[in-house]
Amino acid sequence: MKWRCEWCGKPHEEDDPPCDNCGHGTFEEAVTQVNQEVVEGGPRWVCLNCGRQHQKNSPPCKRCGGSNFERRTGPPEEDPLDEIQTGWLEVVETKYVIGYAAVAVLLGLIVLGAVGGITLPGFAADTPAGPPSIASPAGSGETVNSLSLAEAEDTYVDVYNVRRSGVGGGTVSRNATLDDAAAYYNKGRVDARYDNAEPPTRDGVSRFPLPCGRPAVVSYEVAYDRTPQSVNQFQNETALATALVDNYIERGNRIQRSDAGLIGLDIHVGPDERVFVTYVLC
Template identity: 35%
Template sequence: MKWRCEHCGKPHERNDPPCDNCGHSEFEKAVVPLAPEAEDEEATKTYAWICTECGNDHPKHTPPCDRCGNPTLERRALSYDEDEIVEEMLEDSSGRTPSADVSYLEVIDAKLALLFLAVAALVAYLALGFLGVVQIPGISPAPPVPGNATAADGLALEDVESAYVEELNAQRESEGYANLTSDGDVVSAATYVNQQVVRAEYGDENLTIERSAVDDRLGDRCADGYTPATFSFDPERAGDTPDTERELARRLVATRTGTSSFEEESEGLVGVDVHAGPDGVLYVTQIVC
């Protein structure tokens, strides 16, 4: 370490006073000044090697340029515009750049709002489906059945259905077959089939009868199989209008005379549904098993 004279400041290689310049007898250690510290901004700069032709940046000086093959790379300090970076991050898919004042929290809140709106719209749609305002398969209730399920020309269709079974049994008995017993589950299945037929006739032509819906209504009543039959009867075209439920039932049974579904000895249960269409045509569905 170098020494210097305390009086005149002349440097000396060794601590061997007196000073050969002024004769002073005291030396002190010389202090080597350090280089000034780099400015904070300079110290935090990031550098890259930039191609002078295409502007491609490289982390190291490794010519030629890996993009265009130019052999000249120039060392440059990289600078970042924080506002520009924020704008790029907030830029939406449509290319519209939001205001720089928009915060990340506001962006998240906007997305949550859109999510809530979508959920609300879905709930509203399902609610309309449950109410029958819009038709959603598997959710919406079935549309109303056109016509009348209870009466036709002043005749109670429920009484017509009961008389129908009695007339059917009278015909079977005369031919040596056992009587059929009306069953609630089989009646429910016949009603479903008949109403679907009427809906298709006066509304949706593409409406179908779901086998699973029939089976669900039958339960285990017809485990060995069942025989459905559907037909229509137009009193106006027939040229007469029966005055009583019994007369109408007799006419309906006669319409189906001779079909196998009336004569199977193994059949023991029956379900019948009669429905009047908007134009007065009667639709009948019977299921026996």
């Protein structure tokens, strides 16, 4: 007893679908003997991506790997690639393959540059190099009446060391780089107060070549217009410096830790006699 495919009529020895010609899943008994050959023009499955003809609906395509097949009947269609026994990838010109690969690499680099994975021209991180500039705000950072603020800064450190030693904090020495960092932060605060400039940042301080990685930045201001004594009534720099140190400590602020024993200091007097003090400790 012979069996044949209900769809394309391909004969089979056993009732064991699917059909190896069209992939149909149901056989029927052949009442009469049928030819073993598939009739020319019988059903076939054609890949819609590259045109490769298949006997079964069994993706993927043996040529291009596509999965979209279409059932067709009639005489087989001519396929020039069948004659040369090659696939689509083999007939693509080398220069185009190289071009596509170069474009893919370029696009990948552009994406990495945009997300910050690598640095490319035009995609460099917007991070300024070197220390930020030090502002020249209103008021004075040199003298107030007959008092030298530079001398007041030196005396401030001396008085500050006395107060530190009194609580077991050890003494500190002035450092020029820390002085610049303190001036950047202090004068930036003055500029922001009186001229609405952008305020300084801790990141700006870290852009200086500091002798430590995590400096302590202490910044405060003293408004002598609220007390009986105006800033221009101090008799000398020692009196002014002592008042500034004690004003900070008397507010209940603690003495900051200094691992390297270094300090940078800036004192600036605003146009309304408000005194701004910033020191940076390492």
